[in-house]
Amino acid sequence: MAVDGAAAAAGLSAGISLADARTLVPDVIVQPDNPAKTATLLARLADWCGRYTPWTSVDGEDGIWLDIAGCAHLFGGEAALLKDLLTRLSHLGFSAQAALASTPGAAWALARFADEAVIVEENETRWRIASLPVTGLRLTTEVVSSLSRLGLRQIGDLYSLPRAPFAARFGEETARRLDQALGRVSEPISPRRHVAPFRSRIAFVEPIGHADDITRGLDHLLEGLCDQLSRATRGGRRLELTLFRIDGSVQEVVVGTARATRAVPHLAHLFREHLTMLDPGFGVETMILSAPSTEKLEADQTTLKGEVGDATESMGTLLDRLGNRLGFGRLHSLQPVESHLPECTQRLMPVSLERQRPSPRLSPTSGRKGKYASLASLREREGSCAERPIRLLSYPERIMPITPEEGDGAPPSVFRWRRELYQLRRIEGPERIAPEWWRQDQDWAGGMRNYWRIEDAEGRRLWLYREGSGAEESRWFVHGLFA
Amino acid sequence: MPIATLALPDQTGTRPVNRDLLADLRRQVAGLERTGQVTEDTVAFGVPEIDCHLPDGGLAGGAVHEVFGRAVTGFAASIAARLDGPVLWCLDASRREDPYGPGLKALGFNPERLVLARCHGLKEILWTMEEGLRSTAPSLVIAEPEANIGLIESRRLQLAAEAGGTLGLILRDGGEVGRLAPSAVASRWQVDPTSGGGWHLTLRRCRGATISRDEWKVRYNDATGYLALVAETGDRPGATADGLCPV
Numbered sequence: 092m093a094v095d096g097a098a099a100a101a102g103l104s105a106g107i108s109l110a111d112a113r114t115l116v117p118d119v120i121v122q123p124d125n126p127a128k129t130a131t132l133l134a135r136l137a138d139w140c141g142r143y144t145p146w147t148s149v150d151g152e153d154g155i156w157l158d159i160a161g162c163a164h165l166f167g168g169e170a171a172l173l174k175d176l177l178t179r180l181s182h183l184g185f186s187a188q189a190a191l192a193s194t195p196g197a198a199w200a201l202a203r204f205a206d207e208a209v210i211v212e213e214n215e216t217r218w219r220i221a222s223l224p225v226t227g228l229r230l231t232t233e234v235v236s237s238l239s240r241l242g243l244r245q246i247g248d249l250y251s252l253p254r255a256p257f258a259a260r261f262g263e264e265t266a267r268r269l270d271q272a273l274g275r276v277s278e279p280i281s282p283r284r285h286v287a288p289f290r291s292r293i294a295f296v297e298p299i300g301h302a303d304d305i306t307r308g309l310d311h312l313l314e315g316l317c318d319q320l321s322r323a324t325r326g327g328r329r330l331e332l333t334l335f336r337i338d339g340s341v342q343e344v345v346v347g348t349a350r351a352t353r354a355v356p357h358l359a360h361l362f363r364e365h366l367t368m369l370d371p372g373f374g375v376e377t378m379i380l381s382a383p384s385t386e387k388l389e390a391d392q393t394t395l396k397g398e399v400g401d402a403t404e405s406m407g408t409l410l411d412r413l414g415n416r417l418g419f420g421r422l423h424s425l426q427p428v429e430s431h432l433p434e435c436t437q438r439l440m441p442v443s444l445e446r447q448r449p450s451p452r453l454s455p456t457s458g459r460k461g462k463y464a465s466l467a468s469l470r471e472r473e474g475s476c477a478e479r480p481i482r483l484l485s486y487p488e489r490i491m492p493i494t495p496e497e498g499d500g501a502p503p504s505v506f507r508w509r510r511e512l513y514q515l516r517r518i519e520g521p522e523r524i525a526p527e528w529w530r531q532d533q534d535w536a537g538g539m540r541n542y543w544r545i546e547d548a549e550g551r552r553l554w555l556y557r558e559g560s561g562a563e564e565s566r567w568f569v570h571g572l573f574a
Numbered sequence: 575m576p577i578a579t580l581a582l583p584d585q586t587g588t589r590p591v592n593r594d595l596l597a598d599l600r601r602q603v604a605g606l607e608r609t610g611q612v613t614e615d616t617v618a619f620g621v622p623e624i625d626c627h628l629p630d631g632g633l634a635g636g637a638v639h640e641v642f643g644r645a646v647t648g649f650a651a652s653i654a655a656r657l658d659g660p661v662l663w664c665l666d667a668s669r670r671e672d673p674y675g676p677g678l679k680a681l682g683f684n685p686e687r688l689v690l691a692r693c694h695g696l697k698e699i700l701w702t703m704e705e706g707l708r709s710t711a712p713s714l715v716i717a718e719p720e721a722n723i724g725l726i727e728s729r730r731l732q733l734a735a736e737a738g739g740t741l742g743l744i745l746r747d748g749g750e751v752g753r754l755a756p757s758a759v760a761s762r763w764q765v766d767p768t769s770g771g772g773w774h775l776t777l778r779r780c781r782g783a784t785i786s787r788d789e790w791k792v793r794y795n796d797a798t799g800y801l802a803l804v805a806e807t808g809d810r811p812g813a814t815a816d817g818l819c820p821v
Binding site: 405406408409410412413416417421422423424425426427433436437439442479480481482483484485486488516517518519544545546549550551552571572573574 | 644645646647648651660662667670671672673674675676677678680681685686688689690691692693698701702705706709710711712766767768769771773774818819820
């Protein structure tokens with residue numbers, strides 16, 4: 092329950108019952124509390140505060156933490172930052188109180204119980220919070236009431252008490268809150284979002300709204316960010332562009348890359364498509380570009396045209412463009428796997444997960460050599476790969492036999508599959524494939540399979556198999572296509 | 575309108591045809607016909623009987639070709655085998671048959687060069703194909719749309735292929751071959767399986783070809799990695815190269 096400024100002036104206060112409120116002010120406007128909505132609003136406000144620092148966090152139901160270490164100079168000092176924050180918040184229609192202190196606990200108390208927005212240096216924390224009520228220590232109401240029964244109403248009253256009996260009497264939590272406020276123990280607070288180590292920020296004196304201006308701003312940010320990345324010999328895998336609009340809303344654009352990169356034109360290209368979809372509203376006043384996900388990337392060699400690595404590099408850029416539109420989960424490469432089960436001999440590997448594979452020639456270790464040798468021998472053992480289809484069905488599809496199965500386990504000579512009739516003309520088989528005993532594969536629950544290559548009267552070639560062996564009813568499936 | 579000017583030799587008539595001159599003329603005309611660059615990298619089939627009919631001596635690079643029929647995958651894989659570099663294959667996400675590595679390998683196409691892009695719907699397939707063609711990175715872009723591609727779309731793809739110098743193949747698996755809409759693709763093929771593991775290759779249309787239509791029976795030659803013509807008499811029952819036996 093909360094009251095606004097006008098209600099407070101009329102004599103209402105939080106905690107008063109509705110009947111009393113109606114008696115005092117008959118035309119009081121009552122709005123039911125909506126905690127979910129408030130929380131969403133507070134979270135959005137915390138994002139908005141990202142314009143000051145990447146490190147923001149929602150505190151309970153009515154507060155936001157900002158860690159402005161190293162950020163204040165961007166706004167002309169701590170006092171200017173605090174003033175800017177409060178001014179903008181009041182323009183947005185919020186009534187807010189703020190305080191800046193060296194510990195979260197002290198800032199919490201000062202923001203709520205100091206008369207004005209204050210900035211408290213580290214060495215004056217102790218006496219500045221001494222006169223504040225003990226509620227400022229984020230204590231439970233039981234503790235606060237038992238403290239006040241003992242006459243301990245101000246934080247300063249607790250300073251002289253010996254810590255051990257105090258902790259025993261009022262709980263370890265209470266003692267710790269005091270320590271936290273005074274900076275005797277540290278108080279870690281997780282930021283709302285992962286704080287990207289690589290960040291670049293640009294603020295505009297006049298809000299910008301034109302798409303060209305935003306593109307130019309982005310280019311500027313990209314240059315700054317890629318410079319940082321290059322100094323750290325890293326490349327971005329995911330980049331976030333945050334636009335702070337003048338009306339207080341925040342817009343975000345995220346692009347991903349298949350391989351680490353710090354090429355400005357390439358990244359600018361990836362952003363370009365998204366920028367057209369952005370709505371700058373009445374104007375954008377701050378743009379922040381950050382790279383939350385980066386990878387080691389050695390020194391650039393991409394600027395030289397016609398290099399050997401040039402072609403692969405630009406395949407990466409193509410994949411990035413496709414991935415940002417289609418989603419990286421839909422781009423796959425085929426990787427061979429050692430297995431004799433048809434569906435296990437290849438794996439679809441998302442291109443974004445694919446690391447640069449060591450090529451067999453470049454791997455000096457004997458262990459690797461052995462592995463490749465065994466792969467090669469496996470291929471030889473398979474004999475000609477011509478016995479494998481060119482397309483494999485993701486799930487084998489059952490056929491409908493028209494004629495009964497031949498006596499020697501050969502496939503039915505006439506069957507129907509996908510609404511088409513197949514009349515067998517030539518066959519080859521069976522090739523017996525048994526499930527690997529160490530696999531618990533549901534698809535292979537039917538046991539051994541007998542594979543046949545068949546060709547029908549029209550020249551269509553399929554890879555069929557018969558599930559199970561012997562007595563039980565035979566079931567035939569199509570598993571692959573040869574054409 | 576640019577005009578191709580050419581200095582003709584003084585004595586005409588009895589002189590034998592100057593081959594260089596003809597080639598030069600052809601190039602000029604080709605330059606006028608196509609808006610983009612004319613690429614020299616043609617993918618020859620390696621079968622003289624087919625290649626000699628095609629204006630560029632094979633499948634023109636930097637162009638889009640359309641392939642219909644029931645053996646389009648094998649045909650595309652054998653083309654991919656002739657090229658180096660990455661291959662982008664745009665599939666509809668609803669397709670239940672993925673290209674299968676071991677089978678592709680048998681046609682000489684190393685599946686590790688392949689990147690599969692799963693697209694939702696025709697629009698995404700066309701977009702992906704266009705991006706791939708416009709980029710110089712892939713050597714071949716294969717698309718398998720679920721519907722026929724119209725004139726405007728094919729024109730756009732053809733321009734993208736010319737801009738990037740990339741070869742494009744549009745596969746219409748089992749697509750209707752009878753009446754086809756006009757299209758800007760460089761050539762249209764129909765590939766159907768024949769008995770004995772080969773393909774029945776029909777050239778339906780080809781821009782600038784000396785013939786309008788012809789048919790061949792070919793099969794993939796494991797030893798050379800090229801296609802080879804199959805003798806018409808090879809269709810006898812009995813032992814065939816693919817090891818299948820008559821029922």
